[in-house]
Amino acid sequence: MFQRTQEEMSSDLRPILGYSPQKGGKVTLVANGDDFTARLMNDMDPALLDFVKGKVNSFIKWDLVRFFYENPNTADTVENIAKYAGRNAAAVKPELEDLVESGVMEKREVEGTSIYSLAKNEDMRDLVDRFILACEDRHFRVKAVYHIIRGMR
Numbered sequence: 001m002f003q004r005t006q007e008e009m010s011s012d013l014r015p016i017l018g019y020s021p022q023k024g025g026k027v028t029l030v031a032n033g034d035d036f037t038a039r040l041m042n043d044m045d046p047a048l049l050d051f052v053k054g055k056v057n058s059f060i061k062w063d064l065v066r067f068f069y070e071n072p073n074t075a076d077t078v079e080n081i082a083k084y085a086g087r088n089a090a091a092v093k094p095e096l097e098d099l100v101e102s103g104v105m106e107k108r109e110v111e112g113t114s115i116y117s118l119a120k121n122e123d124m125r126d127l128v129d130r131f132i133l134a135c136e137d138r139h140f141r142v143k144a145v146y147h148i149i150r151g152m153r
Contacts (some may be wrong), residue, residue, distance in 0.1 A: 041146045051131055052144050055102040057151045059097040060087060062144070065104065068118040069132045072125075075117035104128065 042049060056062050063085050070076060074081075077098060082089040096116050099105040106119050119125065134140045 043141050044140065044143055045130075045134070047127060048091055048131055048134055048140075048148070051127055052147045053098065053151065055104050056131065056144075057148055058095060059148060060085075060091060061099060061104075062148070063087065064092070064095060064099060065128055066132060066135075068105070072118055076114050077113055077115060081116060 020034055044052075056065050064081070067081070067085050071084075074084075076084075078093045079089045081096065082092040085092065096105060096107075100107045102114070103121065103124055106115075106117050108115050118128070135144070
């Protein structure tokens with residue numbers, strides 16, 4: 001078994017792993033759960049990490065972004081979008097408003113009715129595309145779910 005003394009421990013492991021010195025200079029490595037998990041879960045493309053933490057920070061928003069990714073030319077009311085997404089309109093409306101505020105969606109008024117659509121900004125559309133394509137990877141989805149749940153605390 002490979003054992004290291006406390007002095008031999010790499011300084012870059014100390015933030016991730018705790019250590020417990022024993023008799024004879026042996027070291028038992030103990031994973032510091034919170035630090036290790038946070039580092040593991042933050043190991044994402046920084047732009048996608050910011051997108052998840054700041055824009056798609058709920059499961060309803062994730063559903064809405066996926067819906068508009070799959071239907072990029074859709075422009076519709078809250079009620080119809082909620083129906084297409086299989087959600088309650090009362091729950092969808094504030095989420096759509098947040099997506100508008102964050103630049104993912106656009107809103108315009110037509111005869112007193114709010115109509116929502118995916119933002120036309122190419123950079124935002126590219127980010128949405130990258131997010132949805134990254135979601136095909138199970139490890140990415142686990143990390144995204146982790147950040148959404150942490151954001152709910």
